[in-house]
Amino acid sequence: MKKQYAVIGLGRFGGSICEALRKQGMEVLAIDTNEDKVNRYASIATHAVVADSTDENTLKSLGIRNFDHVIVAIGDNIQSSILTTLMLVEQGVKNITVKAQNDYHEKVLNKIGAHKVVHPERDMGIRIAHNIVSKNVLDYLELSDEYSIIELMAGETVHGKSLIELDIRAKYGCNIMAVKRGEHIDVSPSANASIKKGDVLIVIGADTDISRMERALFDDD
Missing domain, CATH: 3.30.70.1450 (Regulator of K+ conductance, C-terminal domain)
Known part of the structure; x- marks a missing residue:
């Protein structure tokens, strides 16, 4: 079976991950609060939805815990990034990779249970x-x-x-x-x-x- 990935946040970083995973034949759920971004990746990702990833019930309805790997690529909103990561940890997602804005952000992400933290810039x-x-x-x-x-x-x-x-x-x-x-x-x-x-x-x-x-x-x- 193909591995299932979810990418939360469709900025340049999240969007490029989404495209790269699809090119490798993976199934990808693309998530963002911005409808224009979601529409942009609707033809690239397997599924693309407008959703608030900081809402616990929304993540449950998407069946997020069933994904093999979730990438949190939220841009400048550190609070949303942290809250989303916390929700994913609480729902038992097996692999969580999160984009960090700075070292402080990384420390918080590690403390709340992110499995991998990246600093793309x-x-x-x-x-x-x-x-x-x-x-x-x-x-x-x-x-x-x-x-x-x-x-x-x-x-x-x-x-x-x-x-x-x-x-x-x-x-x-x-x-x-x-x-x-x-x-x-x-x-x-x-x-x-x-x-x-x-x-x-x-x-x-x-x-x-x-x-x-x-x-x-x-x-x-």
């Missing part, structure tokens, strides 16, 4: 900053306050060298999870794997270690 800011600082950084995913996964484009410095020659784990404390070359992805590459200019290395490690490695091996400017 902050996280995108971090990614853009990494891309600005280094042309070799293709993507960046923060795992915690100290650890990340990063995609790095191989340049002249590492061209023709094997992973054992680079000795990245011993020298920098980072691990190469995979190497992408065109359409081919080598997961857990062997120590003898040779790196070519243009390869994409997917690296996991502490932020400080990644920065040291990046400066030493991937700063070809």
